[in-house]
Amino acid sequence: TxxxxxxxxxxxxxxxxxxxxxxxxxxxxxxxxxxxxxxxxxxxxxxxxxxxxxxxxxxxxxxxxxxxxxxxxxxxxxxxxxxxxxxxxxxxxxxxxxxxxxxxxxxxxxxxxxxxxxxxxxxxxxxxxxxxxxxxxxxxxxxxxxxxxxxxxxxxxxxxxxxxxxxxxxxxxxxxxxxxxxxxxxxxxxxxxxxxxxxxxxxxxxxxxxxxxxxxxxxxxxxxxxxxxAKLKGRFEILQNSPYIIIDGAHNEAGVHALSKVINSNLSDKKVLLVVGMLADKKVDRLIARYNEINGDILASEPDSPRKLDSKILCQKIKDTGRDCICGGNWLEE
CATH class of the missing domain: 3.40.1190.10 (Mur-like, catalytic domain)
Structure with a gap:
């Protein structure tokens, strides 16, 4: 793969x-x-x-x-x-x-x-x-x-x-x-x-x-x-059950939409924290719109990649849609 x-x-x-x-x-x-x-x-x-x-x-x-x-x-x-x-x-x-x-x-x-x-x-x-x-x-x-x-x-x-x-x-x-x-x-x-x-x-x-x-x-x-x-690593992979820690590699609109449906259908009674990092060459605004379908808090992070989108930029873009967001760097320092 x-x-x-x-x-x-x-x-x-x-x-x-x-x-x-x-x-x-x-x-x-x-x-x-x-x-x-x-x-x-x-x-x-x-x-x-x-x-x-x-x-x-x-x-x-x-x-x-x-x-x-x-x-x-x-x-x-x-x-x-x-x-x-x-x-x-x-x-x-x-x-x-x-x-x-x-x-x-x-x-x-x-x-x-x-x-x-x-x-x-x-x-x-x-x-x-x-x-x-x-x-x-x-x-x-x-x-x-x-x-x-x-x-x-x-x-x-x-x-x-x-x-x-x-x-x-x-x-x-x-x-x-x-x-x-x-x-x-x-x-x-x-x-x-x-x-x-x-x-x-x-x-x-x-x-x-x-x-x-x-x-x-x-x-x-x-x-x-x-x-x-059959299993796929990084596709709604549950690493821990109590509390749930889940990783998912959704990186396009269809992937994030599928992720949102799974979370909203199965974790509606839970407090959800999304730790989200993106690559700068993706259609970031479209992806954010899809992530906004998910009920929960968002922490903007960044992947370990030269193509990464700075977490501060991602955080601001999310806030521009009217949704609260925590910047990963600030959150970790606290």
């Missing part, structure tokens, strides 16, 4: 285990040799993400892979993962305002850039909710003669949703003769929030497509176990 939270090795995993430091060094040395040759031939030096992608590809080429799950960088036309010309399936979970300096200012522009990972004749699964974005993705899929599966159309019967996770029954997707979807199967996930139910449903749809194509053979028990035990 990118970016990593604790260890760089999180970015490359095989069979549930992070790449070893020994393999990381070995693969990196091979890639750096190739980079030196490229530069000597007059080519530009690759970006960090391109280097990591190349290291990952080299590492995976040495492993007995059945299926490789690739997470894009920014996603889209210029993404280095586009080296894969014939993916088994391409999936979109959500599209929101992010990286607008590169991807575009409107949802339609961003969606068109994101749709650049769609390859001719390869099936596409979308869980995108924004109708403008769906239309763009669907049109690109049709232009490239791809089967299109809209997971956002699946009706979901939510049995339970709490800080312990979710229990739900996914409905049928009309374009697939399903083995799981629409069969009344109860699915559990330990990840918190309604958006994680939607993500799990998207994953189920991908599995159904792969099963339909004869690429995998679904085992219901293993699928249920995999979804139930």
């Amino acid at each position: 990118s970016p990593y939270l604790e260890n760089f090795t999180e970015r490359i995993e095989f069979d549930g285990k992070e790449i070893s430091k020994k393999d990381l060094v070995s693969c990196s040395q091979e890639v750096f040799k190739a980079v030196d040759k490229m530069i000597a031939m007059g080519h530009e030096s690759p970006t960090e993400f391109e280097l990591v992608t190349a290291i990952g590809f080299l590492y995976f080429s040495q492993k007995p892979l059945d299926i490789l799950i690739l997470e894009v960088g920014l996603g889209g036309l210029g993404d280095s993962t586009n080296l894969i010309k014939k993916p088994l399936v391409t999936a979109f979970t959500s599209i929101s305002y992010d990286h607008m300096d590169v991807l575009g200012e409107t949802i339609e522009e961003i969606a068109y850039q994101k749709a650049g990972i769609i390859k001719a004749g390869c099936p596409v699964v979308s869980n995108v909710k924004d109708k403008r974005a769906i239309e763009v993705i669907k049109n690109v899929a049709l232009e490239k003669d791809c089967e299109f599966y809209d997971a956002s159309e699946i009706n979901i019967d939510v049995q339970d949703s709490s800080l312990k996770g979710n229990t739900f029954i996914p409905g049928q997707l009309s374009s697939i003769n399903s083995l799981i979807l629409g069969r009344g199967e109860i699915i559990e996930t330990e990840m918190v929030g309604m958006h994680q139910i939607e993500n799990a449903t998207c994953a189920l749809t991908v599995l159904e497509v792969l099963n339909k194509k004869g690429i995998i053979k679904l085992d219901l028990g293993k699928v249920k176990y995999g979804i139930k035990t």
Whole structure:
């Protein structure tokens, strides 16, 4: 996954285990040799993400892979993962305002850039909710003669949703003769929030497509176990229960909106203190508007990054919206 939270090795995993430091060094040395040759031939030096992608590809080429799950960088036309010309399936979970300096200012522009990972004749699964974005993705899929599966159309019967996770029954997707979807199967996930139910449903749809194509053979028990035990570091990760200490990496409007829904639904009887830090190159005012959906106090902090937004500036921007805010530096001194 990118970016990593604790260890760089999180970015490359095989069979549930992070790449070893020994393999990381070995693969990196091979890639750096190739980079030196490229530069000597007059080519530009690759970006960090391109280097990591190349290291990952080299590492995976040495492993007995059945299926490789690739997470894009920014996603889209210029993404280095586009080296894969014939993916088994391409999936979109959500599209929101992010990286607008590169991807575009409107949802339609961003969606068109994101749709650049769609390859001719390869099936596409979308869980995108924004109708403008769906239309763009669907049109690109049709232009490239791809089967299109809209997971956002699946009706979901939510049995339970709490800080312990979710229990739900996914409905049928009309374009697939399903083995799981629409069969009344109860699915559990330990990840918190309604958006994680939607993500799990998207994953189920991908599995159904792969099963339909004869690429995998679904085992219901293993699928249920995999979804139930799946975890993502830094995504509403509960570090402590009494009192609750929770970390979340929400960094765009959709992410903060999802975070606000989880907090307001599950912690409305608690006193909430948000410790918020942002990068200066984000759409700060839009993010603040989303954070203002959350009931609680705000402490403006700043991440350990050269791109950080000064906590005093963030604090003032929050106050400009009419909401009280504590500046992290002052609060810590007190």
